[in-house]
Amino acid sequence: MTETRTLVLIPARMAATRLPGKPLLDIAGLPMIVHVLRRAEEAGIGRVAVATDTQEIADAVRACGGEAVMTSPDHPSGSDRIFEALNLLDPDGWIDTIINLQGDLPTISPDDIRAVVAPLADAAVDIATLAAEIRTEEEHVNPNVVKVIGSPINERHLRALYFTRATAPWGDGPRYHHIGIYAYRRKALERYVALAPSPLEQREKLEQLRALEAGMRIDVAVVDIVPGGVDTPADLEAARKTLSNA
Numbered sequence: 001m002t003e004t005r006t007l008v009l010i011p012a013r014m015a016a017t018r019l020p021g022k023p024l025l026d027i028a029g030l031p032m033i034v035h036v037l038r039r040a041e042e043a044g045i046g047r048v049a050v051a052t053d054t055q056e057i058a059d060a061v062r063a064c065g066g067e068a069v070m071t072s073p074d075h076p077s078g079s080d081r082i083f084e085a086l087n088l089l090d091p092d093g094w095i096d097t098i099i100n101l102q103g104d105l106p107t108i109s110p111d112d113i114r115a116v117v118a119p120l121a122d123a124a125v126d127i128a129t130l131a132a133e134i135r136t137e138e139e140h141v142n143p144n145v146v147k148v149i150g151s152p153i154n155e156r157h158l159r160a161l162y163f164t165r166a167t168a169p170w171g172d173g174p175r176y177h178h179i180g181i182y183a184y185r186r187k188a189l190e191r192y193v194a195l196a197p198s199p200l201e202q203r204e205k206l207e208q209l210r211a212l213e214a215g216m217r218i219d220v221a222v223v224d225i226v227p228g229g230v231d232t233p234a235d236l237e238a239a240r241k242t243l244s245n246a
Helices: 032-043 055-063 078-089 110-115 137-141 186-194 199-204 208-213 233-244
Strands: 006-012 047-052 068-070 097-100 127-133 147-154 157-164 176-185 218-223
Touching (some): 006 032, 006 078, 032 047, 032 055, 032 233, 047 055, 068 078, 110 176, 110 218, 127 147, 127 208, 147 176, 147 218, 157 208, 208 218
Parallel strands (some): 006 097, 047 068, 127 218
Antiparallel strands (some): 097 176, 127 176
16 A cells, blocks of 8 residues: 555544443454454555554454554543544654544445545645435434534535534435544644534534534535444444344
């Protein structure tokens, strides 16, 4: 692979209550976190590392040939964890694009990981993320499904105006299910982690609103489907079935 100035970081910790030890749960013979690592490696867009505060996770990643970096256990968010990891792995500032990839998306398509970088081709964009069009009524009304309200640039690209748990926007037309993967310019990540939590962020419990409230631009690449996250035992069994058949 040609060396790039992109770093994919996968924050991982053992704090999940519904699925204790979630990053290390076995899926088709590998820990879940290793499957996410493999999808990121398959995307072929740059160096990949897991950022964790748990030695057991780091050991599991390294045992499978992956890179892991130990970070503080005191970070309030995955964004803070990846910022520490970035500076540990690249103290000289060579990396200019950082992807924050959730560690509970073992079935994500490498194409979707590549897609999140595309909006950064516009120099005015600070942060890029993903969404997919909502197809079911349950998603429209479920507050656990975060919706991105955006101004269309084209049919596969939005400029984000707001993120909400409400059913929005009103009226006829598509709604978009936000997918929590981010690509940051390095300067944007530095600025973001220095900001205090914002009023709308605290109200909606959505960290990305901090960036919008600070006037940062977030653009959205639209992909075909929402990757299956693993939050429940049923999700875990679905991932096992998918990856066992892969």
